[in-house]
Amino acid sequence: MEIREFEQRTGYFPSLEEYRMIENYYIDFAGDKDAFCKAYKKNEGGLAEKIQRETNDQRISALVKTNGIMEQFKNTIDKMEDQIAKLEARIEQEQEWKPYTSERNVAQADYEELAKDAECGRTSHYMTDADAIAWICDEFDFDPCKVTIIHEINEYEINRHQRLRKTNKKIDRRPVYCATDYHYIRFNTRRNYYEILNGELRPFFD
Known part of the structure; x- marks a missing residue:
């Protein structure tokens, strides 16, 4: 099922991130696209809620991972800036500015x-x-x-x-x-x- 088909059947316009999760649930759904979209609109068995919750969990997980990577970058940058400052101080001392x-x-x-x-x-x-x-x-x-x-x-x-x-x-x-x-x-x-x-x-x- 294409995203435009899902949108036409449900009137809901998901983000690409949400639609990837919808696709995962659709593949495991016992029925065609019309039945799936109908079940999604009615939230049968909490289908729409499950998709939304799992999408949110995935988004939070990705954010946590990104923040961890950013923190590593920040620590690396801080160390490099500290090294640069020490080198500049040594160069300044060596040049004997007056x-x-x-x-x-x-x-x-x-x-x-x-x-x-x-x-x-x-x-x-x-x-x-x-x-x-x-x-x-x-x-x-x-x-x-x-x-x-x-x-x-x-x-x-x-x-x-x-x-x-x-x-x-x-x-x-x-x-x-x-x-x-x-x-x-x-x-x-x-x-x-x-x-x-x-x-x-x-x-x-x-």
Whole structure:
């Protein structure tokens, strides 16, 4: 019996999973397809209930088996991820990554030495963006509308093989002023990157 024949005779539209079970019962049924479908519709001897119950049991069994396989996969993946993490840690240690500042830029240590008292305003202070822009334009004749003060720069690291990488961290580079010959400002124009150290205008390389 084909599934469409069963549907026409019973008005019930089973899933393929259910119909496979219906087929099993039909093969063992003592009668033709019409008699079987009639018995199914009337649930004679609990026929329809038995088919549904056995289908449900089969579905649950398959689900349990699938969940078991998925759990095995998960355990395997967890072990592999743990191994990968350990290998990455070993590689990281072997490569000896260290903070890096381009030799063409102002060293972070030099900036920090200048800015070390800026928070308390003792020997230096952080400039406002407006003050920094005004100072830049007075000294170097930039158009103030095209100047943007930068407060942070990207952090880079270098390894023992002289390879560079950008980290996800930022480094403080707020404009700092101590004296006319002792200050730092990092800024961009629309086309170029600059920094000023102690009155010297320098290109900034990122």
